[in-house]
Amino acid sequence: MKIGVIGTGNMGTILISSFIDSCAVIPSHLTIVNRSIEKAATLKRQYPSLNLVKSAEEVVKKSDMIFVCVKPHEYFPLLKKIRPGLKHQQLVVSITSPIKVSELQSFVPCDVARAIPSITNRALSGASLVTFSSQCSEANKVKLLYLMSQISTPIETEEEITRVSSDIVSCGPAFLSYLIQQFIEGAVAETDISNEQAAILATEMLIGMGKLLEKDYFSLETLQRKVTVKGGVTGEGLKVLEAETGEMFRHLIQSTHKKFDEDREGIKIQFKEESRQK
Incomplete structure (x- = not known):
């Protein structure tokens, strides 16, 4: 199977490197292009x-x-440019949430799907979010699911929950990294531990926690219970988190959805303009 990647920014590069490193695709079967050639x-x-x-x-x-x-705002100019060369049996895969697969399907003459990767896929781990158009052939569904399974756990996702799913899977590593960094900085500011020492300890903690979850020893909820001893220091720390995080994560989801809605409005305008020109 010959794979093409248009755009070699962060996510495009992660896909390319992961496909090759997992041996899912040999480099000679990959064709790439980017606006910035370097x-x-x-x-x-x-x-x-x-x-x-x-x-x-x-x-x-x-x-x-x-x-x-x-x-997202570059999609329709690009699709308009490549549409004449697309063949019925090909599959176009979007990696962005603001554009619906139904919109893409109405605009190109081939099968379409969405596959939203995560930075965790670079370690051939974590999830990816996959959505197929109603017209996508079974053959192309199987091919995409197989390809994504070599670098991730592909999860078929309904259009209605794609944004929040992406918040968790794709944006989540950035959100949690920020919180861990704040944890490290708090420890450094309040004690004699160095930033380097705290970072090593936090990194090893995250790796170990991930393995506990991966091997199904504990769930997130049971992990919290197992570490928290009644009357102990962990419980005191959790009280602070409960008091100070408040509705922080609700506000976070509201913020990402507000940006998503703004992107959707821009896409809808583009789509209507392009549809009138067809």
Whole structure:
């Protein structure tokens, strides 16, 4: 299977590197392009047999499955450009949540799907969110699910919960990293521990916690209970978290959904304009 990737920013690069490192795709079966050629050239130097081309149209010609890894507002100009070269049996895969698969399906002559990756996929771990259009062939569904299963646990996700699912799976590592960094900085500010020492301890704690969850020794809820001894220091710390986090995470979800709604409005305007021109 020949894979194409249009856009080699953070997520595009994660997909490319993960597909190759997992042996899901050999480099010579991958064709990439990026608006800034130097970003793509860096990947070419890392994986010499990658096919680096000069245009998105060339990616379409050489690929069975095309991952579109550009910003939401760049989608429809790009799709308009590559649409004439798309064939019925090909699969276009979006990695962004603001554009619905039904919108994509109405705009291109081939199968479409969405596959939202996470930075955790770079370690061939974590989840990815997969949504298929109603017209997507079973053959292309199987191919995409297999490919994503080599770098993640693909979870089929309904359109209605894609945004919040992405908050957890894709944005979550950034949110939790921020909280852990604040935890480290608090420890450094209030005690004699160095930032380096605290960072090592926090990192090892996270790795160990992940393994406990992975091996089903504990759930998040039972982990909390097991560590918390009645009248102990953990309980005192949890009281502070309960008091000070308050509705923080509700506000976080509200904020991400507000930005999502803004992006959706821009996409809808673009889509209506492009539809009138068809």
